[in-house]
Amino acid sequence: MAQHSPRELPEGDPFGAHTLPYGVFTTPDEPGRPRVGVRYGAYVLDAAAAAAAHGSAYAGLLDRPSLNPLMAAGRAVWQAVRSEIPAWLEGPYFHPLDEVTLHLPFEVADYVDFYASEHHATNAGRIFRPNGEALTPNWKHLPIGYHGRAGTVVLSGTDVVRPSGQRKAPADALPTFGPSQRLDLEAEVGFVVGTPSRTGTPVPLADFREHVFGVCLVNDWSARDIQGWEYVPLGPFLGKSFATSVSAWITPLDAFDHARTAPPERSHPLLPYLDDAGSEPGGIDLRLEVTINGETVSRPPFSAMYWTAAQQMAHMTVNGASLRTGDLYASGTVSGPEPDQLGCLLELTQGKGPWLADGDEVTITAWAPGPDGARIGLGEVTGRILPPVG
Numbered sequence: 597m598a599q600h601s602p603r604e605l606p607e608g609d610p611f612g613a614h615t616l617p618y619g620v621f622t623t624p625d626e627p628g629r630p631r632v633g634v635r636y637g638a639y640v641l642d643a644a645a646a647a648a649a650h651g652s653a654y655a656g657l658l659d660r661p662s663l664n665p666l667m668a669a670g671r672a673v674w675q676a677v678r679s680e681i682p683a684w685l686e687g688p689y690f691h692p693l694d695e696v697t698l699h700l701p702f703e704v705a706d707y708v709d710f711y712a713s714e715h716h717a718t719n720a721g722r723i724f725r726p727n728g729e730a731l732t733p734n735w736k737h738l739p740i741g742y743h744g745r746a747g748t749v750v751l752s753g754t755d756v757v758r759p760s761g762q763r764k765a766p767a768d769a770l771p772t773f774g775p776s777q778r779l780d781l782e783a784e785v786g787f788v789v790g791t792p793s794r795t796g797t798p799v800p801l802a803d804f805r806e807h808v809f810g811v812c813l814v815n816d817w818s819a820r821d822i823q824g825w826e827y828v829p830l831g832p833f834l835g836k837s838f839a840t841s842v843s844a845w846i847t848p849l850d851a852f853d854h855a856r857t858a859p860p861e862r863s864h865p866l867l868p869y870l871d872d873a874g875s876e877p878g879g880i881d882l883r884l885e886v887t888i889n890g891e892t893v894s895r896p897p898f899s900a901m902y903w904t905a906a907q908q909m910a911h912m913t914v915n916g917a918s919l920r921t922g923d924l925y926a927s928g929t930v931s932g933p934e935p936d937q938l939g940c941l942l943e944l945t946q947g948k949g950p951w952l953a954d955g956d957e958v959t960i961t962a963w964a965p966g967p968d969g970a971r972i973g974l975g976e977v978t979g980r981i982l983p984p985v986g
Contacts, residue, residue, distance in 0.1 A: 605637040606660055610973025612637065614966045617845035617975060618663055618810065621696040630661040630699050634681055635845055635975070639690040645683035647677075661890060663702040667790035667809045667981055668921040674790065674806045674809060698844040700751045700879070702788060703828065705922035707744040707840065709784070709832075711735075711843075712903035714860070716931035716939060721946040724824075736864040739903040739911045741925075744816075745837040749924060752843050752977040753814075758954060759838040761822035776819035777982040779952040782929045783886050783896055783939035783960050785974075786814040787905045789848055789923035796916040801875050804906035807919055810846035813881075813960050813977040814926045817841070820942060820951070842924070845975030847925060852972060855881040855964035857899050869914050870907050878904030882974070884930055884962040888952075896930040896939040898962070953956055954983045 605612050613636075621633045621640050633640040644659035646652075654677050658665045666677065711717055714731075717740075721730035734740065750756075764771035793799050799807060812855030816836065823835025857879040859872075872878050882898035891910060908925060929939040938944045941951055952958070959978040966972040 606970060609637050610963045610971040611635050612613070612970060613682060613685070614970045615847060615851055615972050616678065617847040617973070618643075618666070618701065619845045619975070620662060620699045620701045621691070622699065623691060623696055625961070627697070627840040632658040632660060632663060633691075633696070634689070635693070636685060638693050640693055640696050641684060642689040642691065643657070643680070643681070643684070645688055647680070649687065649689070650680070650684060652680055661699075663809075664922050667702065667788070668792070670791050670828040671806050674848065675850065678850065681781035689800075698751065700749075701844060701846050703922045704746040704749045704924055705789075706924070707746045707749055708741050708923075708925040709744050709928060710739050710741040710899050710903065710908050710926065711928040712739055712908065713927070713928070713929055713931045713939070714902040715900060715933055716929040716943065719938065719943045723942065735860070737867070738870070739908045741912065742831045742836075744840060746924075748837055749840045749842055751840065752840065752841055752975070752979070754839075754979060755982045755984045756817055756839045756979045759819050759822065759834065760984050761819065761834045762825055763821040764825045771825060776822055777951065778820035778949065780818045780820050780941045781886065781958045781980065782816040782818055783884050783894070784814040784816050784926040784928060784930060785829055785882060785898055785911070785962070786812045786842060786924050786926040788812060789919045789925075790921060791919070792921050793913060793919040795918040797918075798869065798916065799874055799909055799913040799919060800869070801906045801910050804909055805849060807909065808849050808905065810848045811852065811974065812846050813884075813962055813974050815841040815958060815960055815977050815979060816926060817964065818940070839979070841977050841979045843975035843977045847972065847974055851966070852880050852964055854966050855972065857881045859904050860900060860902055862902070865926070872904065872907060875906070878906050880964060882962050882964045884939070884960060887959045889957055893944060894936060894938050896937050897932045898927070898930050899926060900932045900937075901930065921960065952981050954981050956981050
């Protein structure tokens with residue numbers, strides 16, 4: 597354990613006092629004791645130890661192997677704990693980041709993925725339906741989504757095994773089985789639910805902050821060839837469920853107050869439960885960067901997303917579906933209007949490839965503007981492609 601507080605951060609470090617994301621870690625001397633930490637620069641603050649030393653009423657929520665107990669405690673507790681952390685930064689409760697082991701920060705209850713970027717949906721639609729309408733008739737009226745697999749949400753840094761499945765090109769007479777030949781990345785932003793809701797009770801736009809604990813980066817890997825054969829009529833299944841990578845760090849939603857921005861102008865009138873004209877700005881000015889093997893291939897802007905996270909939550913629950921602590925929902929691929937702002941290889945290569953090869957490593961990073969010129973960081977999400985099993 598470091599014997600001093602690393603107060604002097606490099607200029608522009610996105611993990612300063614305005615960010616303070618939560619994760620779960622273990623140390624070499626206590627490998628069987630995962631507990632909550634807070635990232636500060638290149639260090640991890642042992643939040644459980646610091647809270648106990650300061651007599652915090654919330655110490656018990658932090659000396660736990662996941663964020664779920666803290667998340668379930670509700671927004672008033674989230675704000676109270678966050679207000680106490682600056683005092684803890686003065687103490688000796690730090691571990692160098694490169695000396696700890698990070699763990700999946702929360703127990704994933706359910707996973708939902710949306711399709712909220714008009715630029716991505718339009719580009720993909722032109723590739724999939726070159727002779728038809730790029731956007732489906734429902735796209736401007738509701739946030740389209742699908743229900744994914746919670747069990748295959750994995751921690752950043754986990755290798756991704758190339759999936760196998762059925763594939764059928766248009767010219768093929770019959771489907772074949774084998775490893776995906778069109779493996780893709782999807783740069784996304786995820787929202788982690790803290791406070792649950794009751795079955796049968798929709799969650800309105802105005803209650804977004806009461807339920808969403810924090811934000812993380814997501815790579816929802818996609819096997820385009822498997823997906824292309826299976827998705828009619830029920831949507832993605834095996835082409836998406838093999839792995840979804842998430843960051844080790846969950847940045848509290850309140851950290852992005854200075855980055856809130858209005859979403860793009862809506863071209864169609866919205867039904868009342870989705871109408872956010874009188875709400876706080878629902879967009880977040882996040883600037884993503886995607887690299888493959890260390891080379892930057894795209895810088896997608898999250899501010900360009902047509903459907904906001906609050907609208908996604910409202911739509912996800914409008915039928916009475918409940919929220920659970922640990923629910924994760926993601927934005928879908930983040931793409932902007934420019935050629936260097938596309939969030940997947942499908943768009944970047946116009947569907948022609950090249951696709952991800954075995955051994956390729958994909959990393960997504962992001963930051964948002966904070967107060968007084970500070971940067972608010974999101975923990976990176978990275979994954980390396982391994983050959984198929986067998």
